[in-house]
Amino acid sequence: MMLDIPAIPAPNEIIARQARQRQNQLTKPTGSLGRLEDLSIQIASIQGKIKPDVSRKAVVVMAGDHGVTHEGVSAYPADVTPQMVHNFLTGGAAINVLARQAGARVSVVDMGVAADFPSGCGVIDRKIAYGTMNMASGPAMTRQQAEKSLKFGMEIAWAEIDRGLDLIATGDMGIGNTTPSSAIAAVFTGEPVSRVTGRGTGLDDRGWETKVAIIEKAIQLNQPDKNDPIDVLAKVGGFEIGGLAGLVIGAASRGIPVVVDGFISTAAALLAFELAPGIQPYLIAAHRSVEAGQRAMLDKLGIEPLMDFNMRLGEGTGAVLAFHIIEAAVRILNEMSTFESAGVSDRS
Template identity: 45%
Template sequence: MKLLENTIDRIESLDEEMMSKARERVDNLVKPSKSLGKLEDIAVQLVGITRKINPVIDKKAVIVMAADHGVYEEGISSNPQEVTFAQTLLFPKGLTGVCAIGKVSGANIVAIDIGVKGEIPDDAGVIKRKIKHGTDNMTKGPAMTREEAIQSLEVGIEIVNQETKKGIHLLGTGEMGIGNTTASTAILSVLGNCDPLEITGRGAGVGRGGIEHKVEVIRRAISINKPNPADAIDVLAKIGGLEIGGMAGVMLGAAANRIPVVVDGYISTVAAIIAASIEPKAKEYFIVSHASAEPGARMASDLLGIEPMLNMGMCLGEGSGAALAFPIVEAAGSVIKHMATFDEVGLTI
């Protein structure tokens, strides 16, 4: 709890003076006004985050949190739960979707076992920070204790602190966990004050009961646990997931260390809502990568209040959208660093 509190205390708003200087420079670059659109906004945001007019963001990593869910027992997925374990082992081998995209964008993929069911081998290349072997079945009581939820947030913070010492400049969030769209949709239903039917999708593959059964399971979990929408940690503990807490912790840790963090798709956006609910200033450090194809993604983005950059019809997770968006963020930094102003080239407008 102390690490979480200290991290929250360290989160400051972006540097408005530096952002004003950045906006002035961007507005005077050799181009028509506003012609680079969102790139200009990201460039200004990067300056505000880093407090450097020429932000350096060439060292990148996607932190992938992996965990299982007790609600799997309710038949909400067509995939074997063992997929979480098997897929987690593939991240260090570079064989997953985010790894393939990360090779193009030059991102390191950091896999964390925060709650995978089973024992990951010590030599697998996965960072072992397991809190428990998956959450408890949230249709029968809380998914985890409040202490475990806080611990998941602090694992994310600790990983960011370690990456910061390695000189990381740009972070992305990713996850792996069969059943985590169920937990994410439950969280969004509570924080967005809507019926699960409006936002429930197939995830990685819905169980034989279909969407209707998945909706009923989510409704039951909310009814039994009665999470407090005014307390994001209570919501996380009662109907969330360890990897969702871990990602929210990564976002809080990134903000505390003044590092921009690229949010992946649906599940990552729900984690971002948790993080921003815990400390609203953290949201100033977020860059949302893409609009997930999951039905709840639009509501999640609206609730977070940040428009995604890309619409690729993707819903893989893993941090794949974050890795894909990294070059766009780098391009924004390059614009403010390498483009000349009209004054610098002797032109007047």
């Protein structure tokens, strides 16, 4: 199959200027709300209206398993992936709690979990295979599977938008998925594997050294081409990572801002950026992950995280937590009085 990457519309610069002008007329010293002002202007320019709306929010949690877990790169067994998917579906996970608080819906997608889910359970079935292959002994997936994961991700984004959507967050679930994410980070940033590899779910020193060695082996064996992002995904990626990259592209193609969660979501966003650089203005980095490689990927993307809460859970938890900050920024732009309307004297 040939993957069709949709065009990404540029944000409206005229609206951005008008939103900036309005911010400067609000009853506060110019620029005194810092990044809240920048966030509101970003959202306004994406939506093409000076008073944007972020009331309809969703987080898409994509799940997949990884053959590389057979190499001992995770402190948790692969059985946890389907168990956590069930937890999402019954509303008991951290992402469910935070999404309820934020007034956001949670959509759970099976991109490649190594287990079956009963029909009607609520999971969106886009299973490509029962987990990826072991990237330490060959490519994680075929090129066709990589393209399929991206295509499915775009289709999920468009389906969510059709349900009604102003703001979307990326979430992930997959035991072992920090390993392909570190590989993706190393390939695209050029950083040594040891500098972009963290401890995932809690590896000790020996486990971390094993993980670094496995990633180095996978890159050396598979030779992913950094100039061909689909090749990188196929060689050292994951089904949920490809799905999230497609989700980012699909959302941006329809003018929806994307709140990027932690390490895995940032790897997916970087993959999306390498495929479609026009997505960059649509990205909002939620938080700085504990995982070592995120900083290099954020630098490559040219975005700064909103928070640093020492988080490393995934699931979209940091992204949904950031929904509150984004809504606050938009409310400031929309609801705050201007100097003129409030009868307050400006500096002039």
